[in-house]
Amino acid sequence: MRLDARGVPVSAGRAESLQHYETALQQFQSYVGDPIATLDAALAEDPDFVTGQLMKALVLYTLGERKFLEPVQACLSAASSRSDQASDRERRLMRATEQLLAKDWHGACRTLDRILIDHPRDALALQVGHLMDFYRGDALNLRNRVTRVLPHWDADMPGYSYVLGMHAFGLEEMNQYPQAEIEARRALEIEPRDGWAVHAATHVMEMQGRIEEGMTWLESRQQDWAPDNGFAFHNWWHLALFYMDGGRFDKVLELYDAGVHPEASSMLLSLVDASALLWRLSLEGVDIGRRFEVVADEWAAQLEAEAGYYAFNDFHAALAFAACGRRDDLGSLKQAMRRTSSGDDLLAAMSRDVGLPLVDAAEAFSQARYEQAIDLIEPVRDVANRFGGSHAQRDLLTLTSIEAALRSGDGARARHYLAERRVLKSPESRWGRRLEARAASV
Ligand SMILES: [Fe+2]
Structure with a gap:
């Protein structure tokens, strides 16, 4: 059994697969790059890369579309056929994937939390849990799922900023606006290109009616969250909302055409x-x-x-x-x-x-x-x-x-x-x- 950069066990046939896993995680967390392409390349070389199969399944599932259920099932089957090589953590990831496919999102989120008890630095389980908390409208766990693992993280660990970014968004959805903004800014001090943390602070400004500040916030850091970012359309949407509030409809339409829905x-x-x-x-x-x-x-x-x-x-x-x-x-x-x-x-x-x-x-x-x-x-x-x-x-x-x-x-x-x-x-x-x-x- 190999360990990832945060000490979480990963089953893989080749040492290189671990590096691919780190790259795919970074892409999943940052929305920059394509984690599926990275995982596909790794899986082609290493069919025993069990965490890779499961990560691919979970990333696809979190896109929230029925058309991905078939490839999710295929990845789960590939991982299950190697369950004798899998760790307890990976068997639980399999269970969570099964529960998602059975539309038992609450059950899947509990299983992911069970993984986080043993492996609080499991960036994959945390991120998938966070996204599923969002999809099932569970504001409490958008915050608390991250709160529960935070004591096990620190600034020296790869991906720490993304954990703070998730926490910031959870705090915001629990209406703890000042704390949310502090957390988002901490995340961005570590990684200015964290589109999710930018987004969390944007939500704070939206909810507090800080319209002019929100525009400046997004526009002044556009180079951080927009280029090559798969989540940029949503931050463009937020920028358009600020202009909407100000009654600048010409600008809203411009942002719609250029950023929210350019094609x-x-x-x-x-x-x-x-x-x-x-x-x-x-x-x-x-x-x-x-x-x-x-x-x-x-x-x-x-x-x-x-x-x-x-x-x-x-x-x-x-x-x-x-x-x-x-x-x-x-x-x-x-x-x-x-x-x-x-x-x-x-x-x-x-x-x-x-x-x-x-x-x-x-x-x-x-x-x-x-x-x-x-x-x-x-x-x-x-x-x-x-x-x-x-x-x-x-x-x-x-x-x-x-x-x-x-x-x-x-x-x-x-x-x-x-x-x-x-x-x-x-x-x-x-x-x-x-x-x-x-x-x-x-
Ligand atoms: Fe948003």
Whole structure:
């Protein structure tokens, strides 16, 4: 058994595989480079690289798309066929992968935590756990999973900054904004190119309404988080949100075209941000041209493979279909979601309890049935974390409720939600003030 740079056991036939593992880990943590290509090259040379097979399975799984389940299963099978050579840690990684494939995300996250008890410096188990905490909307563990292992890390260990970056994001999602920012800045002192830590501090500024500072924060460090970074589209999205708040819609569209959605994509994580930004622009009545039709086409191309898999993605597909009046696509999506929701697993619950009512709400809103849209969002809004995403992403539900109230002439209801948003998003938010001005005259 070999040990990685943090002392975690890794089964591999060749010493070189360990170096490939370190490279792939760094790529996975930093979003710079392609960990799958690195692992594929290593596995071609070393079929006994069990951790490599498992890492490939887990990295693919965390992309959150159904189309990757088959290669995930293939990697798991390859690793399982060598389970006699595997360590306890690797057998647990196999178990976690099985649980993910069985849609038992809670179980998988517990298994990953069991690994972290024995191997708190297991950067793979930690990162996968963090991402799955995000996908299942578990803010507590976005913070606490990292808190539990932090005493075992220090600045001399490779990848320490990424652990701090994860902790920062968890603290932010638990509304501990000053602590989150301190942690993110510590991470960036060690590794300025940590896009996740940049992102964590960006969330703090977004939530605290530090709009001008947020713009400067992202723009001044653009060379750190944008070039060659697979996560850059999301930090561009955040920058666009700052401009959105300031009412600079021309700039928002420019950022959309250049950074958020510069070209056709089949990556759902990026389509989610495209839909989310265009929906916000539509709420504000901005002329977005044909952009939503283009994104709806891209979602439609994914329908057959992805509809009814992960409710958070489904909802964002529905935003595009509803906004473009594409009833057939919306119908197919809802049919797939209903099939999923009849199951008894976590993804079924996400679809049933959160996804479907919100898809109906988006449809109602787009057809100017505003009161119905509010009625559909209202019971779900407070538990919408169950289908994942961040506070900033789910703010779309509150914004839609406010806009629906304004358009239906219900100023009291709009002011009711605005009072809440004013506390959650800071009175500094100019977007909030714009809406308050409109609500005052309804
Ligand atoms: Fe974000």
